Amino acid sequence: MKLKFNSTKISFLVLFVLSFFSQVFAQSETGFPPNYYDIIALLLLFIVILVFTGLIYFEEITGKSTSKGKPSLFSRLKKSLSSSVPVEQEEEILLDHDYDGIKELDNRIPPWYNYLFYVTIVFGIVYMLYYHVFSSDKSMYDEYKEEMHTAQIQKEELEKTGTFINAENVKLLTSPADLSSGKSIFEANCVACHRKDAGGLVGPNLTDDYWIHGGGIKNIFHTISEGVPQKGMISWKTQLNPKQIQEVASYVISLHGTNPENPKPPQGTIWKEDEKNNE
Numbered sequence: 001m002k003l004k005f006n007s008t009k010i011s012f013l014v015l016f017v018l019s020f021f022s023q024v025f026a027q028s029e030t031g032f033p034p035n036y037y038d039i040i041a042l043l044l045l046f047i048v049i050l051v052f053t054g055l056i057y058f059e060e061i062t063g064k065s066t067s068k069g070k071p072s073l074f075s076r077l078k079k080s081l082s083s084s085v086p087v088e089q090e091e092e093i094l095l096d097h098d099y100d101g102i103k104e105l106d107n108r109i110p111p112w113y114n115y116l117f118y119v120t121i122v123f124g125i126v127y128m129l130y131y132h133v134f135s136s137d138k139s140m141y142d143e144y145k146e147e148m149h150t151a152q153i154q155k156e157e158l159e160k161t162g163t164f165i166n167a168e169n170v171k172l173l174t175s176p177a178d179l180s181s182g183k184s185i186f187e188a189n190c191v192a193c194h195r196k197d198a199g200g201l202v203g204p205n206l207t208d209d210y211w212i213h214g215g216g217i218k219n220i221f222h223t224i225s226e227g228v229p230q231k232g233m234i235s236w237k238t239q240l241n242p243k244q245i246q247e248v249a250s251y252v253i254s255l256h257g258t259n260p261e262n263p264k265p266p267q268g269t270i271w272k273e274d275e276k277n278n279e
């Protein structure tokens with residue numbers, strides 16, 4: 001089978017490819033940098049180029065020219081893009097040095113290569129005008145600043161709920177505001193078992209020196225957050241956010257030594273508060 005290409009077929013091909021790519025690029029929301037659609041478009045462009053080149057060589061194998069005897073558009077296009085010297089004339093551009101039998105041809109730089117270079121220059125100029133002279137769109141630097149700004153807001157928001165606080169890095173709070181919000185959390189959730197004065201009821205006395213699961217902000221944060229379900233102390237991490245657990249734990253520590261009336265007898269072992277635990 002012999003494939004023939006005439007200008008009509010090629011025009012259709014070009015039209016098809018162009019309309020296809022305008023569709024694909026129309027989907028793109030950001031324009032540049034490339035997103036998902038741009039990458040697919042580039043990939044397809046690459047495939048089209050591959051097929052195109054394949055066709056040129058296919059034509060070369062099956063016959064050089066069209067039926068009329070004049071060179072086909074493909075071979076003319078190929079010639080103008082590569083400007084390669086026909087094999088018969090290679091003698092003329094052979095350089096006269098010879099390295100162990102390897103000889104060099106003094107070929108011209110293929111025009112397609114130069115065209116690519118010109119395209120990058122034009123692209124560069126358009127890019128500069130678009131982003132830096134007329135500021136038609138946000139530059140990469142502006143986008144960067146914007147993203148950093150959003151991230152900062154998100155970070156502040158997350159810090160408010162204490163998302164980054166855990167039993168490893170939790171710090172003891174001492175400010176009256178934090179302790180009073182710790183107090184309201186305690187009174188809303190904990191008094192049923194620990195009593196309003198934390199002297200102990202179902203749960204142990206939280207004001208003495210004795211702790212079952214260890215004293216200090218880290219251990220207490222851990223006990224409140226994870227709970228001791230088999231002993232009747234629920235895990236609070238689903239109901240209180242880390243910041244609230246930090247507050248109520250700090251409040252509990254602030255009650256140390258308040259000697260409530262009729263406390264529950266000591267449970268656990270003596271906890272020696274040493275500086276390190278509250279760092």
Ligand code: HEC
Nearest residue numbers: 189190193202203204211212213214223228231232233248
């Ligand atoms: C349903 C009852 C109940 C509620 C509500 C409760 N606790 Fe407890 N809590 C217990 C029991 C029971 C224990 C003892 C667990 C054990 O024996 O291991 C305990 C232990 C603790 C301990 C560890 C004491 C130690 O000696 O190591 C802390 C701290 C604590 N609770 C704080 C809280 C806080 C803060 C709240 C409110 C957010 C709370 N608890 C709500 C029942 C409760």
